[in-house]
Amino acid sequence: QVQLVQSGAEVKNPGASVKVSCKASGYTFTSYYMHWVRQAPGQGLEWMGIIYPGGGSTTYAQKFQGRVTMTRDTSTSTVYLEVSSLTSGDTAVYYCARTSGWYGYFDYWGQGTLVTVSS
Amino acid sequence: EIVLTQSPGTLSLSPGERATLSCRASQSVSSTYLAWYQQKPGQAPRLLIYGTSSRATDIPDRFSGSGSGTDFTLTISRLEPEDFVVYYCQQYGSSPFTFGPGTKVDIK
Numbered sequence: 001q002v003q004l005v006q007s008g009a010e011v012k013n014p015g016a017s018v019k020v021s022c023k024a025s026g027y028t029f030t031s032y033y034m035h036w037v038r039q040a041p042g043q044g045l046e047w048m049g050i051i052y053p054g055g056g057s058t059t060y061a062q063k064f065q066g067r068v069t070m071t072r073d074t075s076t077s078t079v080y081l082e083v084s085s086l087t088s089g090d091t092a093v094y095y096c097a098r099t100s101g102w103y104g105y106f107d108y109w110g111q112g113t114l115v116t117v118s119s
Numbered sequence: 120e121i122v123l124t125q126s127p128g129t130l131s132l133s134p135g136e137r138a139t140l141s142c143r144a145s146q147s148v149s150s151t152y153l154a155w156y157q158q159k160p161g162q163a164p165r166l167l168i169y170g171t172s173s174r175a176t177d178i179p180d181r182f183s184g185s186g187s188g189t190d191f192t193l194t195i196s197r198l199e200p201e202d203f204v205v206y207y208c209q210q211y212g213s214s215p216f217t218f219g220p221g222t223k224v225d226i227k
Contacts, residue, residue, distance in 0.1 A: 037218075044207065044218055044220045044221050045221075046218070047217065059214060061214075062215070095163055097163075105166060105175075105211055106164070106211075107166050107169075110163065
């Protein structure tokens, strides 16, 4: 069965960076796309970007360009999201979610990783 | 960027009633690229409907989707107790892949 398992909660100081992982299993890792979506406390869903594990290509939402990096490790079927220059506005639950194409619906989601930015 | 607006923000209904949730796009969305998700407290969103009207795996047939162009609808024919949560629409045909702000269905 398809599973996306994310790393645990993080607490970071303002100005720091955080790296969140999402380990995939139950399907061919390099044949699907992975997105990152975040949700601030009590708020809606915000799309951050997409990575294609098959070749490593990425596209980021304009709001996050220059501050977000998505990478993958095909040997462990894991994708990573790194966010730099954190502010309190980055406090959110970060989700990975899979699609079958660049333009696809999100059929499986990770359980979410809470990132708290606080001094 | 395509902006999605959902209405109402909160829908107060009783179990067994019919729920109609609206999603309006700032520009036309191909019906192929409109989805609905359900989110329960403390959980990740779950795919309900894709391609405007196709139910995802294991989704009960009381959930249905319709619409075209800029106006889309999620209908829950008879509300069950577990349906009183938040619903989001999403367009995935144009990057950035945007979500609506959500509609909360709560118990009247």
